[in-house]
Amino acid sequence: GLNSRLVKEGKGKFSEQVWYADGMYGPAIKEIVNWLVKARSVAENDAQRKTFELLIAYYQSGDLKKFDEYNIAWVADTNSVVDTVNGFIEVYDDALGYRGTWESVVSIKDAEASKRIAAISGQAQWFEDNSPLLPEHKKKNVVGISAKVITVVVEGGDAAPTTPIGINLPNANWIRAQHGSKSVNLGNIVEAYDQAKNGDGQLEEFTRDEAELARAKEHGSLAHKLHVDMHEVIGHASGQIEAGIGTPKETLKSYASALEEARADLVGLYYIMDPKLVEMGLMPSLEVGKAAYDSYIRSGMMVQLSRLELGEQLEESHMRNRQLVAAWAYEHGKAENVVVKEVVDGKTYFVVKDYEKLRVIFGELLREIQRIKSKGDFAAGKALVETYGVKVDRALHEEVLRRYQALNVAPYAGFIQPKLVPVMEGDKIVDVK
Ligand SMILES: [Zn+2]
Structure with a gap:
């Protein structure tokens, strides 16, 4: 399960060491429990108090049924201003996708910014109905999308010093x-990343011309926020699996995670070029x-x-997903020059030439990845990820490293906890100081 290690004890004998x-x-988990007991004493309301009680019971017993009960209670608590993510949760670090890595995020709700995400969430059914998915894979009633923007107070474990920018939990599909x-956008983190990116020379180095650079500087930050919002709020939440088909982890195995991230990204990409967002007042124009x-x-x-180090392949789900989506779109639009590769003075650029067509291509890939998920089509899922999302062009990789090095910026950013x-x-x- 999520919270254990399987140990081989000689021939054919295995035992499970549960983390509780x-x-x-044990000693570390007892510390977690101590702090949760303190948190329980200052809970905002009964719903939140119940989540702490269940989480404590889970850590004390190691019983994953308690963790399920906790998650159900946690999803139901949408009113608390202070919230937390806490447990052995994401399985990105386990090649088999079973063991959770421990993380904790403590946050407060950002009421103003949450209005933007609430507007998207409020139209979730419209987005579902108008998506390019096959009709039988659309949800008739999109339920339970609860979305907000949070200000992170402190993060620990897997969530620090590098942090997610959006969180959508719980992971259990049946819950x-x-x-x-619940979906959250980590507002102060996204803001910090955007501010850092605007001043380090990356945009100047990798954009092809003045127009692209100006667009990135003027609209990049909002584009990024909206994309993250849609990824979390209407992306992961959309679509349905056909009757009798197993969960993606069962059917798509080690490819499930990259394909799911691609699916959510594509929902965001498809709609960020939709005039609907302008009508809703979420962005000034399609720019x-x-x-x-x-x-x-x-x-x-x-x-x-x-x-990535030279010679490595892509392993991490989000990185695989990004290359998969971009490379698939590049190849499928090649005949019509939708995205073109230009080399100027030894520097390579990938330039979007036709945004409307690119949107159509994103929609096609979204429909296909949803079909793979809905039908549990392992072979097609594997082929997509292995063909587009894993291999790295060595010459291009060398070039990127060389150009990046010259900028003297770190490829990953970390956050110092207060x-x-x-x-x-x-x-x-x-x-509090
Ligand atoms: Zn995601």
Whole structure:
């Protein structure tokens, strides 16, 4: 399960070491429980108190049924201003996709920014109905999309020092189907990334011309935010699996994660060029969508390779997904010059020439990946990921590393966690420094 290690103890004998208060990692987990007990005493409301109780019971017993109960209670608690993600959750680090890595995120709700995401969430059914999915793979009733923008206070475990920018949980598909899920956009993190990117020379180096650069500077930040919002809110939530077909983890195995990220990204890409978002007042013009397309192609075809050592292949799900989407679109639009590769003074650029057609191509890939998920088509899923999402063009990789190195910026950013000191008045906390 999510919270254990399988150990071979000689011939044909296996034992499971469960991570819980009296098991493996016991001392650390007891510390987690201590803090959760403290948190329970200051819970905002009964719904939140219940989540803490269930989470404590889970850590004390190691029983994954308790973790399910916790997740159901956590999804139901949408009113609390302070929220937390806590547990052995994401399986990205396990090649087989079973063991969860521990993480914790403590956050407060950003009421103003949450309005943007709420507007998208409020139209979820419209987005589902108008998507390019095959009719039988569309949800008739999109349920349980709860979305907000949060300000991260502190992160630990897998979520630090590198952090996600969006979170959509729980991962258990049956809980998502029956009880819904919660989506959050980590507002202050996204903002920090965008500000850092605007000043480090990356855009100047990898954009092809003044127009692309100007578009990135003017609209890149909003494009990025909207794309992340749609990825989490209407992306992961959309589509349905056909009756009798197993979960993606069962059917698509080690390819499930990259394909799911691609699916969610494609929903965002498809709609960021839709006039609907302009009508909704979420963006001033389709220039925002164009900036999103430029950036996605730049990153997926080239810039993300800066994070990889020479000779390595793509292993991480999000990186595989980005290259898969960008490279598939590039190839399928090649005959019509939708995205073109230009080499100027020894520098390679991938330039979007036809945004409307690129949107159609994104829609086609979305429909195909949804079909793969809905039907559990392992062979097709494997072929997509292996053909487009794994292999790296060595010469291009060398070029990217050389150009990136010259900029002298780190390919990954990390965040330093704040040390929070309470300001006490008697035994009451009145402020935090
Ligand atoms: Zn995702």
